[in-house]
Structures are given as C-alpha cells and as structure tokens.
Amino acid sequence: MEPLRLFDTLSRQLKPFSPVVPGTVGVYTCGPTVYDYAHIGNLRAYVFADILRRVLEYNGYQVRHVMNITDVGHMTSDSDDGEDKMVAGARRERKSPEELAAMYTGAFFADLALLNIKTPHVVCRATDHVPEMIAVTRRLLELGHAYEIGDGIYFDISTFPSYGSLARLDLQGQQAGARVEVNREKRHPADFALWRRADPSHLMQWDSPWGKGYPGWHVECSAMGMKYLGDRIDIHTGGIDHVPVHHENEVAQSDAFAGHRVVQLWMHNEFLLVDGGRMAKSLDNFYTLTQLTERGYHPLSYRYFCLNAHYRSKLNFTWETLAGAQTALERLWGRVAQLAGDNGPRVESLEAELRQRFQAAVNDDLGTPQAMAVLWEVVRKEVPSGSAALLLSEFEAVLGLDLDRAPARRVGSTGEVPLEVKELVAERARARKARNWPLADALRRRIEELGFVVSDTPDGTTVQPAR
RNA sequence: GGCGACAUAGCCAAGUGGUAAGGCAGCGGUCUGCAAAACCGCUAUCCCCGGUUCGAAUCCGGGUGUCGCCUCCA
Numbered sequence: 001m002e003p004l005r006l007f008d009t010l011s012r013q014l015k016p017f018s019p020v021v022p023g024t025v026g027v028y029t030c031g032p033t034v035y036d037y038a039h040i041g042n043l044r045a046y047v048f049a050d051i052l053r054r055v056l057e058y059n060g061y062q063v064r065h066v067m068n069i070t071d072v073g074h075m076t077s078d079s080d081d082g083e084d085k086m087v088a089g090a091r092r093e094r095k096s097p098e099e100l101a102a103m104y105t106g107a108f109f110a111d112l113a114l115l116n117i118k119t120p121h122v123v124c125r126a127t128d129h130v131p132e133m134i135a136v137t138r139r140l141l142e143l144g145h146a147y148e149i150g151d152g153i154y155f156d157i158s159t160f161p162s163y164g165s166l167a168r169l170d171l172q173g174q175q176a177g178a179r180v181e182v183n184r185e186k187r188h189p190a191d192f193a194l195w196r197r198a199d200p201s202h203l204m205q206w207d208s209p210w211g212k213g214y215p216g217w218h219v220e221c222s223a224m225g226m227k228y229l230g231d232r233i234d235i236h237t238g239g240i241d242h243v244p245v246h247h248e249n250e251v252a253q254s255d256a257f258a259g260h261r262v263v264q265l266w267m268h269n270e271f272l273l274v275d276g277g278r279m280a281k282s283l284d285n286f287y288t289l290t291q292l293t294e295r296g297y298h299p300l301s302y303r304y305f306c307l308n309a310h311y312r313s314k315l316n317f318t319w320e321t322l323a324g325a326q327t328a329l330e331r332l333w334g335r336v337a338q339l340a341g342d343n344g345p346r347v348e349s350l351e352a353e354l355r356q357r358f359q360a361a362v363n364d365d366l367g368t369p370q371a372m373a374v375l376w377e378v379v380r381k382e383v384p385s386g387s388a389a390l391l392l393s394e395f396e397a398v399l400g401l402d403l404d405r406a407p408a409r410r411v412g413s414t415g416e417v418p419l420e421v422k423e424l425v426a427e428r429a430r431a432r433k434a435r436n437w438p439l440a441d442a443l444r445r446r447i448e449e450l451g452f453v454v455s456d457t458p459d460g461t462t463v464q465p466a467r
Numbered sequence: 468g469g470c471g472a473c474a475u476a477g478c479c480a481a482g483u484g485g486u487a488a489g490g491c492a493g494c495g496g497u498c499u500g501c502a503a504a505a506c507c508g509c510u511a512u513c514c515c516c517g518g519u520u521c522g523a524a525u526c527c528g529g530g531u532g533u534c535g536c537c538u539c540c541a
Contacts, residue, residue, distance in 0.1 A: 167536095168470090244536070270472090271535070278535075308490065309480055314473075314534070321479045324491030331490095334505075369481045373489040380506095437500055444502075455503050 002360040004059050006052075006235075007312060009243060009266040010166055014365055019234045020264060024062045026229035027053060028263075029120065030221060030238035030246070033070040034104035035089030037288045038111055040302060040317065041272035041279050045239045047303055048269040048311040048366075050117040052237060054398045055362045066228045067120040069108075071101035071127050072204050073217040084214070087203050097204050101125070111289045114299035116400035124224045126215070130206045132223040133215040136257055137194040137208075145256040149185040152196040153210060157188055160252045164190075166266065167244040192249050194219050218249040222257065225250075231258040240268040269311045276316055292322070300401055301326035307368040307399060329401065335379045336392060336403050344385035351387045354378055355394065362398055371398070417463050421452050425463050428454065 004017040019025045029049040032038055049065075056063045074085045090097045105125075112119065126133075137153055140146040145159045157163040169190075193216035198205040205212045225233055231254075238247060247266065254262040271278075274285040289299055305325040309315040354374060361370035377383070378391045396403040428443035447454055447463070455462050 169537095241536080273534070276533075304490090305479080313480080316479070316534095318478070320477095321491075324479065327492090328490050331505085338505095367481080369490095370488070373481075376489055432500080435500075441501060453503075456499080456501090457504070 001059070002356075002363045004055070004363045005365055006265060006267060007365045009268050015265065017265070019061065020232045023060075024064065025056050025234045027056070027063060027065045027235045027237065028221070028225045028229055028233055029065065029067040030236075030242055031067040031069050031123070032104075032108050033074040033085055034101045034108060035074075035085040036104060037290070038104075038108050039279060040287050040289060040292065041274075042239075043111060043115065043289060043302070044272045044306055044311075044315065045237070045269050046112060046117050047115060047306045049237045050115075050400065051307070051311070051362075051366055051368060051398070052235070052267065053118060054400060055366055058359075058362065058398050064122070064229065065118070065120040066122040066124065066225065068220060068224050069101070069105055069123060069125045070217065070220060071097065071105075071125050073126060073215045073220060075217060084204070090203060101127075111299075114289060114293075115303050116300060116402065118400075122228050124228065126220040126224075127204070129220065129224050129227070130215060132227055133219045134195070134206075134208050136219055136223045136226075136253065137215075139257055140194060140253065143256065145252075146194055147187070148210065150197075151185075152213060152216075153194045154186055154191045155194055155249065155253060155256075157190050157192075157252060160256050163252050164248060166248050166251055169244065169248065192216060192218060192245075194253070218246055219253060221246075221250050222254040222262075226254065226258070226262065231260070231262050233263045235265045235267060236263040237267045237269070240270050243268055270314045273314055273316045275318060287317075295319075297322055297326055298329070301329050304329045304401060307401075308372055310369055311366055332375075332379060332401065332403060336405075339385055339389040339392060344389070346386040346390065347384050348387075350383060351391060354383070354387075354391055358391075358395055358398075368399075371395070375399070417452065418450070421447055421450055421463060424450075425454060425461065429461060432456075 005014045006017050007013070008015045027049070029046070032042060049067075053063050053065050072084065072086055075083065086097045086100060090100045093100060095103070109119070137146065140155065141148070141153065144156075146153050146155050148154075163169075195208060195210055195213055195215055197211055197213040200212075202214070204214050206214065225236070236247070236250075243266075247268075251263065273279070274287070279286050289302065292302055293299060301322060302325070305317070305322055306315065308325065354377065358371050358374045361367040361374060364370075375392075375395055378388050378395070383391070392403050424443050424447050428440050428447070431437075431439040431443060444454055452463050455464070
C-alpha cells in the first residue's frame with residue numbers, strides 16, 4: 001500500500017503521515033459558528049474533513065474525530081472589536097442566543113447527514129466548556145503569556161516568538177502600517193482576547209476570576225481540542241481563511257499553554273468560488289444546500305462536485321457544473337444497481353492494479369480527482385462484473401457517494417403528477433398499442449408542454465417532472 | 468498600496484521535466500415505432516513573450532488576466 005502523505009500548512013510541504021500514537025489518529029475540525037445557515041462554501045470544509053477521516057480509516061487507523069460548535073465569542077470582526085455574532089444573530093431573529101444556536105446547529109447536522117458526512121465522535125459546544133477556557137486563560141496569565149487590561153484578558157504575542165509562522169505573517173510590516181487601534185490598551189495590535197468583560201446587559205456572560213464576561217473566540221478550540229484529544233493532536237483541519245488569525249492565535253495559546261507543539265499537522269481547504277468570484281450575500285450567490293435541493297439537485301451531487309477537485313484548489317461552483325455532477329452521479333448509481341450483489345467473473349490481477357491506483361491517489365494528499373478517474377475506469381472499461389462490484393464497494397468507503405445502496409434511484413421527484421397528465425399518458429398508451437405513432441408523438445409533445453417527460457422503458461412507461 | 472495563489476478543450480477539473488486523467492456538454496454510432504435512458508467511439512499541445520534543456524503544460528525571467536487576504540480610503 002502506498003504510504004499516506006498529507007500537506008502540512010505550517011511547512012507548506014507534503015509530509016509522510018505518522019500519528020503520535022501508532023494506529024490511532026486524533027483529528028480536530030473547526031466547526032461552524034451557528035448564527036446562520038451554512039452555505040455550500042462552508043460545507044466544502046466538512047466534506048474535506050470527512051474525506052480525510054475516511055482515508056485515515058481506509059488506511060487502517062482508529063480515528064477519533066472532534067468538532068466544535070461555536071455558540072459564543074465569535075466577533076463580527078477578527079480584530080476583537082464589533083459584536084458577538086451570536087448576539088447579533090439573536091437580535092436579528094428575535095431569539096435568545098440559545099434558541100439561535102439550537103436551530104442552526106440542527107440545520108447544520110441535517111446538512112452533514114445529507115452529504116454523507118460522518119458525524120464526529122465528539123461534538124462539543126463552546127458554551128459547555130467555559131470553565132475549561134477559563135482554566136486555559138488563568139494558566140496563560142500565570143505563565144506570563146497574557147495580561148489584563150480594562151476590558152479583559154489578552155494574549156501577549158511578544159511572549160511567543162514564533163507567532164505568525166503558520167500564516168507567514170510579517171509582523172514588522174504590519175506594525176509599521178498599523179491602523180488606529182480600537183483598543184489602545186493592547187500592547188500589540190495583534191494581541192487577542194482570551195476573556196472579555198461584559199456589561200450587565202450583555203446576553204451571554206459567565207462568572208470568572210476577572211468578573212462577569214465571555215470567552216474570546218480562539219480559546220475554545222485550544223481548550224476543547226486539548227480536553228478531548230490531549231496536548232498532542234495529530235491533525236487539525238479548517239478552512240484556509242482560518243489560517244491568518246484564528247489558527248495563528250490558537251497555535252500561540254495552545255503551545256504556550258502546553259509548553260510544546262500541540263498540533264502536529266495543520267490542514268486547510270481552499271475556498272469555493274461562485275461564478276468565478278467570492279460568495280457574497282450582496283451578489284445573491286450565497287447558496288445553501290437547501291437551495292440546491294429546491295432546484296432539484298440531490299445533496300450528493302454537491303459532494304460529487306467537491307470530490308472532483310482537489311481540496312487545496314479553489315473550486316468554482318456553477319449550476320452547469322453541478323448539473324454535470326448530478327448526471328454523472330446518476331449514471332454511477334445506475335451502474336451500481338446493475339452490479340449489486342454481482343458474483344460474476346473476477347480477475348484478481350486487474351482488481352489489484354485498480355485498487356493500487358485508487359489507494360495511491362487518495363494517499364497522495366487526498367487526491368480525490370484521480371481516485372474518481374479510477375472509479376470511472378472500474379465502471380466503464382471492461383472490468384469483469386464481479387471485480388467491479390467488489391471494487392465499487394471498497395471505494396465507497398472512502399467516497400461516500402451511496403455507491404453501495406442499490407437499486408438505482410432517480411433524482412427527479414416522483415411527486416404528484418396531475419390528473420390531466422395521467423390521462424394524456426393513458427391516452428398515449430392506447431395510441432401506441434394501436435400503433436398510431438403520429439398520435440402518440442403528438443401526445444408526448446402535449447405532456448412535455450405541461451412540464452413532464454414520458455419515457456418508455458423495458459419495465460413500462462414512466463412520467464416525471466421535467467427539470 | 469502590500470502579501471499570496473492561480474491561468475489546461477464550450478463548462479468543471481487532474482497532471483509539477485519525457486511527449487495532455489476523469490466528468491459534463493457536443494458530435495458520430497448501437498439500441499428504440501419515435502424519443503429518453505444505457506452502452507461504444509470521437510473531440511485540447513496547456514494565457515502571451517523570451518530563456519534553460521536532447522526534451523517543458525510542468526523550471527527561470529518578463530508581461531497580461533483572474534481570485535483571495537491584509538492595509539488604505541470611504
């Protein structure tokens with residue numbers, strides 16, 4: 001089997017993977033801030049993390065996957081000013097922060113399930129771990145890595161010499177061009193909040209050694225990551241946008257706290273673009289998975305779409321491409337249905353070769369595009385049916401495209417067909433029986449004008465809404 | 468203004484020195500009363516210019532363009 005190599009954000013290199021404890025892997029994934037619905041760009045990050053987990057499992061590792069749910073502390077600006085996104089969201093929707101979090105957490109996991117993303121073994125909410133965050137903050141104060149000012153406790157990056165190495169920040173340059181500081185008490189513009197004091201009207205606050213307040217955003221991942229995975233975490237994943245601020249700060253906190261490097265390997269997925277540019281609410285291209293399904297697309301079509309590109313490449317979403325992914329996926333499902341439980345002929349040497357190429361692809365930094373090419377070879381080329389059935393079920397463990405769930409399904413809804421259409425279909429059936437082809441064709445056109453498609457298959461005639 | 472990434476067929480996207488994966492669309496064919504589905508086959512010399520090399524999409528330099536982040540402005 002090809003050795004597993006993964007790209008490390010810190011060194012910007014492919015590294016042979018080797019866990020701290022042989023045979024087991026701890027993975028921490030930065031989860032969502034649950035103040036709104038996840039959009040498909042967010043979801044790409046979780047498809048990526050899921051593929052990582054599945055590839056690790058495919059390689060025989062026992063994986064422990066942890067993901068946080070941010071329900072407090074994430075400010076509307078990365079520079080610690082602005083408002084807590086949860087508080088702002090709660091006001092926007094006239095709900096309590098708890099209600100807001102419950103609602104969007106539920107929606108988030110519903111999306112993950114539809115995308116065949118395995119639920120992490122541990123899902124932890126920030127608000128359930130305030131004592132742990134306070135403990136980390138207290139320790140950082142004791143160690144001299146943090147200081148207290150008027151509005152809270154801040155991490156002192158001058159005490160962490162390698163600060164900036166993850167994102168390769170040029171602190172000198174940044175300092176030279178420093179903007180006007182909102183908080184003049186901070187010793188360095190890049191110092192960040194561990195704990196913020198809150199005035200009595202603030203919606204979310206907890207008791208702490210420093211008075212009532214709430215935790216800074218970054219500290220939750222340090223506290224929960226170490227709680228559930230120990231102070232040597234094999235892999236930490238997240239979107240590439242988290243590198244410069246969130247993860248840079250997390251490294252500083254965690255490593256300063258533990259006295260050594262905590263995260264062994266940082267992995268980040270690139271952004272999803274829409275129509276060649278950034279997703280933005282103002283551009284009306286801020287799609288959710290629900291919107292995709294409302295347009296008649298199967299959620300797994302989006303997963304297929306993601307797998308077709310490498311996780312470290314920007315991926316351009318267009319409706320045309322999604323439609324292409326859906327067509328391809330439907331064809332795969334059709335083939336799977338034919339092969340289900342096939343005990344037909346096998347050629348083991350061919351199986352071994354295809355399996356080897358698939359493994360080499362996914363083990364080379366999660367090369368899903370190449371893996372998909374191998375999949376299509378299994379499906380298309382002259383691979384004996386027994387071998388194809390076997391390989392498909394093996395590959396499914398990594399790809400998660402429902403290739404093991406025969407019989408085939410059609411995506412198009414089989415929903416209500418109007419009586420008018422049903423009557424036309426019946427009339428057409430009589431015309432066909434009478435071999436009155438001109439009438440049958442005319443009826444087909446009438447049915448199509450009403451938005452439905454008739455298909456004559458070996459199993460009979462079917463009607464479906466046109467897409 | 469600074470930093471970084473990218474530029475491969477109509478669309479999406481692999482490939483990082485040895486002569487262009489895969490999917491969708493399109494075209495041709497088989498099948499079908501017709502159509503659909505399915506299946507088979509076909510379709511690119513890699514943004515431009517220069518350089519290195521026996522050989523470059525792949526390396527170097529210069530352009531152009533796109534995207535992202537930061538900053539500034541507002």
